[in-house]
Amino acid sequence: MGTDAFPTGVLGRFEGPNTVGSGTRFWAALAVTVVALLAYPSVVGPFAAGQLTRYLVSAFLALSLAFVWGYAGILSFGQNAFYGLSGYAFAVVVGNLASPLGTTVGVGVAILFGALSALVLGYFMFYGGVRDVYVTITTLVVTIVLNTYGKTASQVFVGSVNLGGDTGVGIGEITLGAGPATYTLVQPATYYVIVAVLLATYLGLRALVNSDFGRVMVAIREDEDRAEMLGYDVKFRKLVVFTIGGGIAGLGGVTYMAWGYSITPEVVFSAAAAAYPVVWVSVGGRKTLSGPIVAAVAIEWLRTTASVQFPEFAKIGVGVLMIASILLLPDGVVPGLRGASRYFDRHGLADGSRLAIDRARRAVGRRVGGPIAVDESSEVVQE
Amino acid sequence: MSESTGQDVNVRTTAAQRATGTNTDTLLQTDGLVKQFGGFTATDAVDFSVEAGEIRCLIGPNGAGKSTLMKLVTGQHAATAGSIYFNGFDVTDDAPNERIDRGLSMKFQVPSVFEDLTVRENLRLPNQRLADGDERRRRVDEALAAADLADVEDTRAGDLSHGRQQQLEIGMAASLDPDLLLLDEPVAGLSVDERAAIADRIRTLNEERDVAFVVIEHDTEFVAEIADRVTVLHQGDIFREGPIEEIEDDPEVQRIYLGTDGDAEGDAR
Numbered sequence: 001m002g003t004d005a006f007p008t009g010v011l012g013r014f015e016g017p018n019t020v021g022s023g024t025r026f027w028a029a030l031a032v033t034v035v036a037l038l039a040y041p042s043v044v045g046p047f048a049a050g051q052l053t054r055y056l057v058s059a060f061l062a063l064s065l066a067f068v069w070g071y072a073g074i075l076s077f078g079q080n081a082f083y084g085l086s087g088y089a090f091a092v093v094v095g096n097l098a099s100p101l102g103t104t105v106g107v108g109v110a111i112l113f114g115a116l117s118a119l120v121l122g123y124f125m126f127y128g129g130v131r132d133v134y135v136t137i138t139t140l141v142v143t144i145v146l147n148t149y150g151k152t153a154s155q156v157f158v159g160s161v162n163l164g165g166d167t168g169v170g171i172g173e174i175t176l177g178a179g180p181a182t183y184t185l186v187q188p189a190t191y192y193v194i195v196a197v198l199l200a201t202y203l204g205l206r207a208l209v210n211s212d213f214g215r216v217m218v219a220i221r222e223d224e225d226r227a228e229m230l231g232y233d234v235k236f237r238k239l240v241v242f243t244i245g246g247g248i249a250g251l252g253g254v255t256y257m258a259w260g261y262s263i264t265p266e267v268v269f270s271a272a273a274a275a276y277p278v279v280w281v282s283v284g285g286r287k288t289l290s291g292p293i294v295a296a297v298a299i300e301w302l303r304t305t306a307s308v309q310f311p312e313f314a315k316i317g318v319g320v321l322m323i324a325s326i327l328l329l330p331d332g333v334v335p336g337l338r339g340a341s342r343y344f345d346r347h348g349l350a351d352g353s354r355l356a357i358d359r360a361r362r363a364v365g366r367r368v369g370g371p372i373a374v375d376e377s378s379e380v381v382q383e
Numbered sequence: 384m385s386e387s388t389g390q391d392v393n394v395r396t397t398a399a400q401r402a403t404g405t406n407t408d409t410l411l412q413t414d415g416l417v418k419q420f421g422g423f424t425a426t427d428a429v430d431f432s433v434e435a436g437e438i439r440c441l442i443g444p445n446g447a448g449k450s451t452l453m454k455l456v457t458g459q460h461a462a463t464a465g466s467i468y469f470n471g472f473d474v475t476d477d478a479p480n481e482r483i484d485r486g487l488s489m490k491f492q493v494p495s496v497f498e499d500l501t502v503r504e505n506l507r508l509p510n511q512r513l514a515d516g517d518e519r520r521r522r523v524d525e526a527l528a529a530a531d532l533a534d535v536e537d538t539r540a541g542d543l544s545h546g547r548q549q550q551l552e553i554g555m556a557a558s559l560d561p562d563l564l565l566l567d568e569p570v571a572g573l574s575v576d577e578r579a580a581i582a583d584r585i586r587t588l589n590e591e592r593d594v595a596f597v598v599i600e601h602d603t604e605f606v607a608e609i610a611d612r613v614t615v616l617h618q619g620d621i622f623r624e625g626p627i628e629e630i631e632d633d634p635e636v637q638r639i640y641l642g643t644d645g646d647a648e649g650d651a652r
Contacts, residue, residue, distance in 0.1 A: 233478070
């Protein structure tokens with residue numbers, strides 16, 4: 001049974017080899033999650049729903065990075081740059097046009113601005129021959145430069161909007177529509193809209209990575225030269241992927257403004273902020289789309305909670321989590337869970353547990369025994 | 384892809400048309416091809432040509448410029464000087480993927496398959512450029528059968544043996560329906576049976592689909608088995624060219640291969 005035999009119906013578009021989670025069990029779990037998310041505000045109240053909105057906004061950033069890094073191999077620290085630029089662009093348009101129509105237009109302009117920024121940066125990188133780790137460095141530098149510039153731009157006006165330097169820029173309420181048909185977006189409606197947009201983005205990307213286009217993305221991730229020698233225009237493809245990734249990060253930037261109404265350079269452009277998406281995506285599983293979403297929400301929730309209780313340890317905790325995940329589950333938690341579920345399917349629960357414990361015991365024994373042996377005998381050193 | 388010849392006649396392709404166009408049997412022609420890496424000249428004004436439908440083997444000691452020549456032809460290296468005409472076009476300045484569209488294809492020295500994709504997915508990648516739907520499925524099935532990989536179509540390509548990865552990569556390269564297929568050491572490290580299978584595959588593609596080949600190979604037995612003609616490269620230029628029997632008996636060729644003239648350290652593989 002090859003992948004050509006995948007269901008060709010509506011659901012078939014979302015399934016393929018480039019995805020974790022398929023079949024009835026997965027879709028049932030997704031449905032339950034969506035229902036739970038929709039019920040959440042009525043159960044816990046608007047404040048907690050507002051908190052969760054913040055974490056769901058992070059998921060857009062996670063998705064954008066999983067898409068460019070996990071599927072096309074472009075490790076970018078710049079998703080935050082596009083996210084922040086879109087947030088700023090939205091504030092600038094809303095501030096200048098100050099009307100429901102202006103705000104509605106602002107949504108589109110802001111997302112396009114994120115995509116366009118990625119297009120310009122991507123063009124110079126990919127067509128300039130920048131590859132691999134140099135892409136990572138370049139994108140990080142761009143983000144940090146934006147941070148530095150943003151902090152000093154306290155009297156820089158775009159139209160009538162002051163970029164505000166350290167304190168950033170804010171907007172009033174978000175009223176969408178045109179003429180008499182307008183709607184003011186407030187909680188919990190904001191929450192519902194963001195859940196819906198996130199779900200749509202997830203499904204859209206899922207369809208995309210399982211299409212012919214997605215297969216080429218994975219080919220580029222696996223071996224750029226081989227992909228090129230099959231006739232694919234690798235630079236152009238990477239540029240398209242990077243631009244889409246910038247657009248999704250931009251969408252995240254708009255949802256961020258819809259949640260918080262203000263934006264500062266530190267929150268979006270700082271090195272720490274730029275590193276968080278890499279942590280979410282690594283921990284969740286970069287070759288999946290669901291993993292990064294879950295990890296972004298979970299880690300942001302943990303970090304926020306921890307920073308109230310133990311503010312000095314919150315960031316360190318995130319770093320430790322990343323290191324632990326890379327050491328123990330190099331492909332991320334979600335693929336790790338999938339691996340574990342396959343393992344127990346194969347060996348059964350009892351046998352599987354015994355085998356796993358044996359193996360863990362041996363692994364730990366080796367690790368603990370190793371350094372001691374080094375002190376005692378020179379043979380081990382030779383190894 | 385082969386229908387591209389004979390169109391597009393303009394000033395830029397005139398030399399290319401003369402060298403490799405429809406009026407000639409020459410498929411590939413390099414004209415004074417030079418590649419320098421810093422101060423080192425890897426290929427020195429090479430005039431190398433391949434006829435349509437032939438199987439050519441490229442041999443020579445390590446460092447003779449075989450892989451460099453191949454990479455110049457595919458566009459992975461940019462030429463320092465000289466021209467490359469292929470299928471009626473001057474492809475000297477074309478990007479690798481544009482040359483592929485002219486009817487060129489290549490298998491890398493180290494098996495380069497997409498390890499995280501299944502065998503079938505690997506074969507879908509070249510075929511999805513050429514066909515859709517049922518036709519694509521038919522082509523992929525055919526490619527699976529031809530490479531003898533139908534039993535492992537859902538296996539992750541990275542989990543295949545070295546020999547089967549070689550077969551898979553040749554299958555991917557052949558799926559593009561090339562006029563010329565470049566193979567860089569297709570049987571290095573393979574068993575006798577696996578070699579025989581690859582030789583068989585090359586002959587089949589050559590006879591049934593009229594694919595011309597340039598094969599870099601050290602193994603003279605294998606070369607004798609498949610090659611129409613052999614080109615010996617030495618110190619970045621063509622040293623000898625002819626049928627394998629002639630080349631094998633040539634004392635000068637033996638001398639450079641045995642490394643008696645100093646710079647060639649013999650055959651590493």
